[in-house]
Amino acid sequence: MRPMIQFVKDNLEGTLTGAEVGVAQCTHANSILRNLDCDLYLVDKWEQDFTIEHAMSKLKGEANFTPSDSVEGASRFPDGLFDFVYIDADHTYEGVKRDIIAWLPKVKTGGVIGGHDYSVEYTGVMNAVNELVPEATIIKTDWYWRKKQCV
Numbered sequence: 642m643r644p645m646i647q648f649v650k651d652n653l654e655g656t657l658t659g660a661e662v663g664v665a666q667c668t669h670a671n672s673i674l675r676n677l678d679c680d681l682y683l684v685d686k687w688e689q690d691f692t693i694e695h696a697m698s699k700l701k702g703e704a705n706f707t708p709s710d711s712v713e714g715a716s717r718f719p720d721g722l723f724d725f726v727y728i729d730a731d732h733t734y735e736g737v738k739r740d741i742i743a744w745l746p747k748v749k750t751g752g753v754i755g756g757h758d759y760s761v762e763y764t765g766v767m768n769a770v771n772e773l774v775p776e777a778t779i780i781k782t783d784w785y786w787r788k789k790q791c792v
């Protein structure tokens with residue numbers, strides 16, 4: 642289990658509402674579903690290596706699929722809906738910045754935002770997280786932050 646999901650498991654109770662942004666073939670989405678009691682929303686353009694049909698075949702109705710650009714996808718959800726949002730989409734500085742700005746308002750106060758690939762291989766991720774979420778916890782290559790107030 643990735644560190645952010647372990648944190649969510651250890652700190653949030655009940656049936657959770659979560660999102661993964663950047664899903665590919667559902668490898669991590671599958672792990673989230675095996676480890677958390679949650680309604681999971683999956684957002685991806687599915688324009689690169691995998692099709693949405695391939696992704697959906699992996700989870701067979703266990704999650705809600707939103708084929709969309711990340712920022713456009715975020716606009717489909719009300720603010721404060723999610724207990725957690727896990728970002729693993731466009732790894733450029735501008736891309737991660739856009740995603741954090743779009744998805745942070747969608748996380749409820751007390752919820753958790755974070756993502757993958759905070760590492761020297763992806764300096765864009767590191768720089769965007771350092772700038773926008775300076776209090777983030779970093780474990781292995783996950784970053785996450787428990788939201789303290791509405792933004």
Ligand SMILES: C[S@@+](CC[C@H](N)C(=O)[O-])C[C@H]1O[C@@H](n2cnc3c(N)ncnc32)[C@H](O)[C@@H]1O
Nearest residue numbers: 663664665668669685686687710711729730731
């Ligand atoms: C690293 S893969 C995700 C891997 C997945 N989280 C896992 O660990 O199993 C990145 C995914 O992000 C998607 N992606 C990249 N930029 C995106 C954007 N702007 N909006 C939506 N999806 C995007 C790609 O289509 C790709 O499937």
